[in-house]
Amino acid sequence: MIEILNADDVRRARDTGALVAEILQTLKGRSVVGTNLLEIDEWARQMIIEAGAQSCYVDYEPSFGRGPFGHYICTSVNDAVLHGLPHDYPLADGDLLSLDLAVSLGGVVADSAVSFVVGDSRPPESVALIDATERALRAGIAAAGPGARVGDVSHAIGTVLGAAGYQVNTEFGGHGVGSTMHQDPHVSNSGRPGRGYRLRPGLLLALEPWVMADTATLVTDADGWTLRSATGCRTAHSEHTIAITSDGAEVLTRPATY
Template sequence: MIEILNPAELERARGAGALVADILQTLTSRSTVGTNLLDIDRWAQEMIVRAGAQSCYVDYAPSFGRGPFGHYICTAVNDAVLHGLPHDYALADGDLLTLDLAVIHDGIAADSAISVIVGESRPAESVAMIDATERALSAGIAAAGPGARIGDVSHAIGSVLSEAGYPINTEFGGHGIGSTMHQDPHVSNTGRPGRGYRLRPGLLLALEPWVMADTAELVTDADGWTLRSATGCRTAHSEHTIAITDDGAEILTLRQPIA
């Protein structure tokens, strides 16, 4: 299913995106050395409930997971990259933490992810990986606009990731989003320009470049959810929900700089 939002629905999508951005900003600032992943999940629950929103994850039970997910946010650390199931783990200095959050507010879903380094350490490999996913995300957003095709967006993302030297996994990528979290079209993190669905004003997309340092192969944890790099290398993941408008692409989950 591909949904095209009308102006009233788009305004509600802006509210959902702002909420996701605010929650992620708050959780990022609270995620310091010693913070437990279960506390992050609890804080996410409190903020979602307080806002009158609904989690997209608690009852999430796709065919590839051991569902339902049962938590309010994905917390992936170091070699974990997608669907990180919160568990009893205290963050350490230098950990690479990815927070991935999706909620429905006023009937519209928004989805965003951010990777950060915890504490004072700044491992060069982790810094480079985060930077590459953020640059790829920016390139994908720049390529998205009315009349562009999904392949144009995928090609823009993949070009940045490939030039940075990272293998690209095509099992999981971006997606359409609207009244539900996951919709068509699929947005691979690499592709051929000029191919695929033509973008229209009112379409929402969640773009999410992610990489693993030296492999494109994933393995699944015993928890049935957390996806890790097959080699144990570090990973990074960046995501925004955007709206296609008459003028281009509007980022709905843009976080405000911390003063």
């Protein structure tokens, strides 16, 4: 299903996006050496409930997971890149942490992810991975607008990731959002320009470039959820929800300091 939102829906989507951005930035600020992933999950739970919103993850039970997910945020560390199940793990200096949050407020969903290094260490490989996903995300946003094709967005993302020297996995990527978290169209992180669904005002898309340092192959953890690099290499993931407008794309999950 592809949902096209009306003006009132888009206004509510802005509120949801602002909430998601605020929660992620708060959690990023609190995630220091010694912080436990379960603490992050609990903080997310508290902020979502206090805002009168609903988590998109607690009851999430897709065919590829061992559901329901049962937590409020995805916490992926180092070689984990997607669907990281919060567990009893205290963060260490130099850990690369990705936080992925999807929330529904007023009946509209927004989805965003941020990757960062914990503590004072700045491993060059980790910094490069994060930078590549952030640049790819900006390129994808720039390519989105009324009349553009999904393939144009995918091509823009994949071009940046490929130029940075990373292999691109196309099993998981961006997607439509609206009244639910995952909708059509699928937005691969690599694609051919001029192909696919034509973007229209009122369409919401979650764009999410992610990469692994030296492989394109994923493995699933014993928890049935957490997806890791097959080689144990570091990974990174960046994501924003955008609304297609009459003259471009509006980033709904942009933090105030972005």
